[in-house]
Amino acid sequence: MKQLKFTDFVFFLFFFTESLTLPTKPQDVDDSGITQKFIEENIEYITIIAFAQYVQEATFEDVEILVKDMVEYKDRCVANKTLPECFKLPNNALQEKIFAMEGLPQKHNLSHCCSKVDFERRSCFFFNKKADVAFLPPFPTLDPEEKCQAFKNSRKSFLNRYVYEVARRNPFVFAPTLLSVAARFEEVAGACCEEQHKATCFQTRAAPVIQYLKAFSSYQKNVCGAYLKFGTKVLNFINIAVLSQKFPKIEFKELTSLIEDVSSKYDGCCEGDVVQCVRDTSKVMNHICSKQGSISSKIQECCEKKIPERGECIINSNKDDRPEDLREAKFTDSETLCQERDTDPDNFFAEFTYEYSRNHPDLSTPELLRIAHVYKDVLSNCCNTQNPPGCYRRAKDKFNETTEKSHKIVQRECEHFQLWGKDGVKYYYLIRLTKTAPQLSTEELISLGEKMAMALATCCTLSEEFACVDNLVDLVLGELCGINENRTINPAVDHCCKTNFAFRRHCFEGLKADETYVPPTTTKDLFTFNADLCQAQNEELQRKKDRVLVDLARRRELAEEELRAWLAGLAERCCSAGEPALWGGSQNWQLKPDCLRNIKEKASKLSGPDRRETPESLNVDRKKRGNCSGFGVHSPQ
Template sequence: MNSHSLQKMKVLILLLSVTFIHAEHRGRDYEKSKVCKEFANLGKDNFQSLSFVLYSKKFSRGTFEEIKALVDEVVSLTEECCDVNAAPDCYDRRTTELSSKSCEHDAPFPKHPDTHKCCAQEGLERKLCMAALVHPPQEFPTYKESSNEEICESFRKNPRDFAEKFLHKFSSSYGQAPLPLLVSYTKNYLSMVSTCCASSDITACFAKETFQNKYLTLLTILSDRVCSAFTIYGMEKTRFSYIVKFSQKAPAANLEDVIKVAESMTNVLSKCCDSIMEDCMSKEITEYTVSACEHLSDKEKEFKNCCGEKNPLDIFLCTYSMPAAQPIKLPDIVKPTNEEICNTENTNAIDRYTYEISRRNPYIPEVFITKVHSLSKEVLSECCKAVEPQACLKSQRPLARSEITSFLAKAEELCGDYSQLTFTEFKKRLTQHFKTNFPKANSKNIKDMVENRTDFAFKCCQMNSPPLYCGPRIDAETKNFCSHDSCLLTSRTK
């Protein structure tokens, strides 16, 4: 990373503290001097642009007006307090005023459901609480590219307004991408717009620039997708989700190879999603694709085809987008013993059981399997902590197993056809299904049911379905799958 890029990353990180954090006295002066130095080096315009990226990423549900209000406040604070003639208490006073203003009911800044909890605190605790607030990932990006003509018309009308609105839209839509990627992409994009809108051949210019930046674009968007799931799932569930996915994509692969690739991918995300190193994601993805191709390309034809791509990013996109493989004939699953379930030192038995279930159910998306795994693991963990673990497991395991079977059957019903049929065929089959099951329903009701189920399938029956969005919808679609009175799993989803 060159010194200028590293400088930008430092200032972005420091911006978080400028907004709300009031460090202890000795650290506060150091913090202020660092911010002021970077503000002077970058200049007001660059500082403001980088603030838009950071706060749009942090508060991805905030409107443009809310983000702009926060950015303007931070830039004003920094500009005033970094002036050589600023009062000694300027920094403390302005940050305190900012945190107080954020607690007003009509505050112009981004809203957060936990703001009131922070406002119930005082002083440093309030500022630290405010600084920790962040919106959940945008699992369905809202940014849409306009036509070249529309872009240039808007840019020529007001270049600054165009730039600020673009920074907000793109950074909030793809806010889970690592900060250095967002900064690089948005900077390149605005440079492209400035160049091409002054070109005699706008179409040719945009085509050329877009092609030259295609890998940066691809890396930014893919990083947002995988880091979004990592943010929601955390380390352990992410590892588990990749065991499920790779078991479904390469069912002939052995567990050891699947785990190596799953852990390799999880480590990439752990290292890079919050990294300020500019080349972290591209470097780590290159190493990951080597591992994936080494362990899985000879186990599945589609993997081998992907590994034939020349660029690591093309390999990554190919393997990420790869659907589940066709089912293969496999022996019956060997269930883990009670002792293996309660052995906290060795998770291999649980990994193996997950792997065996996943590769036998390729048309059940990972979000379903991860959900039922988490619930059943919670039930079994409670047994392992009981006074008599064996007795608890003896009574609860059969019930949990029965519910898992019913849940997976329901998941197969919801998603199996979607995975195997064309979209048109899927809707036709759904229409017939609802007509058969609801003979008294009128055509409008049937159409509504078909549209609702189709929307569910389109968003939640994919290999890489968004967990935050799909969790509640899966709950709604599977709420009646349990056939006995005291349901172990469904009682935990409420």
């Protein structure tokens, strides 16, 4: 997949949700018959995605039963559209067939949804989805040769199972995105199964597909969370900021028309209505290309392409040139701003966001929303004074103060990354997140910490450092807050997640450890390391260290610096070089027996009756401990 500019990152996530197998002629995109044909031809994938996302615990055998039923249903309705059952909305028909599966609603706690209808039923299915998928078994892995044999034996069966496994672990990803992932993975499997070094090929070529899925999952959950918690108004402002930066020449009237199509698609996509999501996404792309003359001068060649290539081409196109008639000044210099605001407040602030966004391509989407919020407060105050124009002419100072504060947050984060590196900064955020939200599962905290580290590793060397970091970190906070408006973590975190979407990043910066949390009892098993401790590249070892760090951070016995230092230097203190390795000339690393014993002694202290030791008492004497210095303090390098 072509490498995207990070200045286009949010736009990339926002728009590229078209299936690779949608209709191929640009003029046919708005033909409902073409879209309907696509749905009928892809009924198996659509059924698998919807079922696996709604009932993540369902087995693949359950899915196969429902797929067969839905295919038969489709065939009956294609043959005779006048049958009463064929007048149902596709999503309703699918949900009813799930209820009809013997024993399944009872087994998977869906019985209470069966008696509901319309919006209440859709909400019931939605709230059954679980973002934390730690309850599922690990993603099944096959030897490359076995994988290729299964692929060659039955490409259809192989891909169906792949879609099932991906969909149940990504319950909030839009169906068109999952269809694109499946198409990309099919290309990867087809190419790699012809290669001699299959494992290397899969590793290299599957990585962009995985990143594509992760990026979309993060963005779609973030935007749907904003939509479900704060409503259409916040969703519209997100879309205005994104589109105004990408298409700065678009007229405000045309933008508002496009926003209607873009925002309306989130009803179906966020609820998990697979069919409606596909239809609405196609409608958005058609709108852009049908009005390209008034939207962008950079997409003409893109709109002449077939749809699979067209969507990606538009996303990779450069931002349009900024026009000369930018009218940002009118929102601070006009004498009649208070009257204009009062005539139509929503439209007035939407136009301000449009003008400010297209005039500031260097700012992140969250920062543009913060500025819009600040401007609303400025006018609210100024329009109640004796001299409103004299008051709101100083609004730019408020804008600059807000942006400067956001810049300082990003600068501090990138300084941490430069000082500690990717691993060190991951430990830092693992500890901070755990102390702030200890109620989250260990796996979820590890995932969030890794994503924070990845955001900084990706962005902190770029010229667009601020916008890149602020956009990506906001996505991580969106995952923490969750898509479900009823999600509760603790009062402080809930306040940041639910009070103000634009300023939640600033809110999280001020959070301290949750002192009301009662940590679980420490067990000695927590510190059980085997000889594989010294295999520094072992991924499972890294996972073990991450889990230990989270569990220690929950207990609050140690300061952040001590926790980071202990994990960063664990292998260094506990491993010694043995005989030269037989392969490659490097060293065999051996575990120091005394180190494991000292770790277990530390576990005994933490799991004993007096667990709340001071950091000083945990800082053992290096001479007594040898090279295994317990929880000694040093900066992770």
